[in-house]
Amino acid sequence: MIKVRGLTKTFRGRGNTVQAVNGVDLDVAEGEIVGFLGPNGAGKTTTLRMLSTLLRPTSGEAMVAGCDLLDDPAGVRLRIGYVGQGNGAGADQRVGEELITQARLYGMTRAAARQRVDELLTRYELQGMAGRTVRTLSGGQRRRLDIVMGVLHRPPLVFLDEPSAALDPQSRSNLWQHISSLRDEHGSTIFLTTHYLDEVDALCERILVIDGGRIITEGTPDGLKGEISGDLVTLEPADPAAAAASAEQLPGAREVTVDGATVSFRVSHGDTAAPELMRTLEAAGNPVRAVQIKRPTLDDVFLTLTGRSLRDADANPEPGQGE
Amino acid sequence: MTVRLLQQTRLVFVRSSRPWLRSPMALLVGVAGPLVYLLLFGPLLKGTVVRGGGNPWQWFVPGMLMQLTLFGAAYAGFSLIPELRSGVMERLRVAPVSRAALLLGRVISDVFQLALQGVLLLATATALGFRASVPAMALALTLTAVLGAAISSASYTLALKIKEEYKFAPLLSMLLVPLMLLSGVLLPMDAAPSWLHTLSRLNPLTHVVDALRAIAVGHYGSHATLTGAVVAVVLAVLAVAWGMRTMSRELG
Numbered sequence: 001m002i003k004v005r006g007l008t009k010t011f012r013g014r015g016n017t018v019q020a021v022n023g024v025d026l027d028v029a030e031g032e033i034v035g036f037l038g039p040n041g042a043g044k045t046t047t048l049r050m051l052s053t054l055l056r057p058t059s060g061e062a063m064v065a066g067c068d069l070l071d072d073p074a075g076v077r078l079r080i081g082y083v084g085q086g087n088g089a090g091a092d093q094r095v096g097e098e099l100i101t102q103a104r105l106y107g108m109t110r111a112a113a114r115q116r117v118d119e120l121l122t123r124y125e126l127q128g129m130a131g132r133t134v135r136t137l138s139g140g141q142r143r144r145l146d147i148v149m150g151v152l153h154r155p156p157l158v159f160l161d162e163p164s165a166a167l168d169p170q171s172r173s174n175l176w177q178h179i180s181s182l183r184d185e186h187g188s189t190i191f192l193t194t195h196y197l198d199e200v201d202a203l204c205e206r207i208l209v210i211d212g213g214r215i216i217t218e219g220t221p222d223g224l225k226g227e228i229s230g231d232l233v234t235l236e237p238a239d240p241a242a243a244a245a246s247a248e249q250l251p252g253a254r255e256v257t258v259d260g261a262t263v264s265f266r267v268s269h270g271d272t273a274a275p276e277l278m279r280t281l282e283a284a285g286n287p288v289r290a291v292q293i294k295r296p297t298l299d300d301v302f303l304t305l306t307g308r309s310l311r312d313a314d315a316n317p318e319p320g321q322g323e
Numbered sequence: 324m325t326v327r328l329l330q331q332t333r334l335v336f337v338r339s340s341r342p343w344l345r346s347p348m349a350l351l352v353g354v355a356g357p358l359v360y361l362l363l364f365g366p367l368l369k370g371t372v373v374r375g376g377g378n379p380w381q382w383f384v385p386g387m388l389m390q391l392t393l394f395g396a397a398y399a400g401f402s403l404i405p406e407l408r409s410g411v412m413e414r415l416r417v418a419p420v421s422r423a424a425l426l427l428g429r430v431i432s433d434v435f436q437l438a439l440q441g442v443l444l445l446a447t448a449t450a451l452g453f454r455a456s457v458p459a460m461a462l463a464l465t466l467t468a469v470l471g472a473a474i475s476s477a478s479y480t481l482a483l484k485i486k487e488e489y490k491f492a493p494l495l496s497m498l499l500v501p502l503m504l505l506s507g508v509l510l511p512m513d514a515a516p517s518w519l520h521t522l523s524r525l526n527p528l529t530h531v532v533d534a535l536r537a538i539a540v541g542h543y544g545s546h547a548t549l550t551g552a553v554v555a556v557v558l559a560v561l562a563v564a565w566g567m568r569t570m571s572r573e574l575g
């Protein structure tokens with residue numbers, strides 16, 4: 001559905017040059033929900049704006065929804081939905097009128113537009129809002145309205161830029177359900193950016209991590225957590241020193257440390273490695289009283305890859321970057 | 324292709340017109356400035372002598388029509404800036420919509436608004452003593468519509484380039500007051516020192532005001548009318564072309 005090779009974008013301002021995207025390759029298959037994760041200023045929005053024809057890449061090529069991004073931007077526009085980082089509905093417009101205009105801009109007839117708008121207002125829990133002025137909606141309602149505008153024309157590929165930023169926890173999980181159902185019920189492919197770890201955990205099958213304009217890793221949320229940092233296994237054996245020596249023998253075990261009565265180490269598959277070790281220790285007359293396996297968070301992943309925590313990166317946004 | 328363009332332009336026109344059609348106060352506020360001049364400045368004209376004699380309202384009212392057009396259309400770009408910032412323009416530009424339609428729909432909405440305000444202005448003026456035939460008034464409104472399209476296009480183009488209200492507002496006031504004074508809206512330029520007179524002739528708006536004044540006294544085919552019409556059309560073509568080019572470029 002998306003195939004990108006060597007995409008770059010350089011912004012040249014007066015006296016300063018920003019390399020916002022620096023050689024991005026990515027592939028997204030039909031029907032996938034892919035998360036594009038990175039701290040503020042990583043280049044997420046810039047990549048999305050290029051893939052949705054809003055910005056011309058400095059170099060690189062891309063096929064988006066079956067059309068060449070550079071040769072056939074009009075074809076791309078017809079086939080994608082785009083929900084930007086900001087609000088897409090005019091503050092002075094009425095909800096229903098704004099939606100019908102949007103549908104008609106995509107070539108729907110008046111009757112088809114009206115029917116589709118009614119259907120989506122109900123589905124996105126905005127029924128009764130058609131006559132309201134956009135300015136009077138709550139943040140969560142406006143965000144749902146943005147998504148409705150992005151999917152009115154039933155696009156096979158939907159880009160979402162930080163769909164749940166600035167929403168309360170309940171509205172966020174509600175929004176996630178809507179996004180999942182886009183794929184589950186309509187088979188849409190979804191490419192979303194976020195800097196929330198729980199969002200990719202809840203929503204995405206695959207994540208691409210971007211930092212400083214480059215994709216630094218990709219994989220499934222579980223795979224990345226397992227491969228990169230490994231699970232943290234903590235044991236309370238009868239003889240910690242002997243247990244540590246056995247743990248060193250486990251394939252892939254690292255960071256083996258003894259702290260008083262406990263032994264801890266990291267390993268890719270803690271859930272299978274720990275019972276195996278326990279059996280070995282048991283057989284050697286070194287029983288284990290307690291065991292704990294902690295799955296790493298995506299923040300651990302990010303820390304391992306960049307030496308920074310995602311949260312630290314967020315706490316120091318680039319100058320001029322707002323939330 | 325052209326059918327799509329017309330359809331999309333109409334959709335953008337209707338969308339742009341909805342907010343001001345819903346609050347007619349905005350319409351009145353826009354025409355309030357020139358109306359105040361008509362009511363409070365106009366009576367002072369009684370007894371003044373206009374070159375060639377005749378009714379001083381015929382000289383004064385075309386100037387007020389120019390003031391309405393200039394100020395009404397020049398601020399059009401202000402409505403675009405919040406939409407650039409929030410993501411509305413981004414959303415519209417991702418849609419398969421012609422860039423020309425995104426500009427023209429808005430411009431036509433502004434011209435429509437100006438025309439309604441112009442009718443209000445001419446009706447008030449007529450009540451006060453202005454005398455012109457219906458075809459003369461229609462011709463004058465057509466000319467101001469063409470000029471209004473030029474100014475509103477230029478305003479959107481500047482808004483697209485400047486993107487910030489706090490920079491846009493001072494730029495406009497810097498441009499508008501000299502343009503208005505130099506076009507001889509309030510006082511005739513005949514008595515001006517020669518440098519001022521030259522500056523005034525270089526201001527394209529002067530020629531449009533002269534044309535409106537010629538029309539107001541029934542000189543439809545005069546040299547002044549033709550010059551003013553040509554100036555307005557050329558300005559409109561240039562400004563719309565500039566606007567479409569800017570609108571088609573990426574927003575950065």
Ligand SMILES: Nc1ncnc2c1ncn2[C@@H]1O[C@H](COP(=O)(O)OP(=O)(O)OP(=O)(O)O)[C@@H](O)[C@H]1O
Pocket residue numbers: 011012013018019020038039040041042043044045046047085195318321322575
């Ligand atoms: N129009 C522009 N002109 C100059 N620099 C820009 C422009 N747009 C983005 N940048 C810069 O490019 C870099 C990447 O920005 P981008 O908006 O893609 O980040 P992001 O990952 O979406 O961040 P956020 O999480 O804050 O939305 C930043 O350093 C930003 O300042």
Ligand SMILES: [Mg+2]
Pocket residue numbers: 044045046085161
């Ligand atoms: Mg962003």
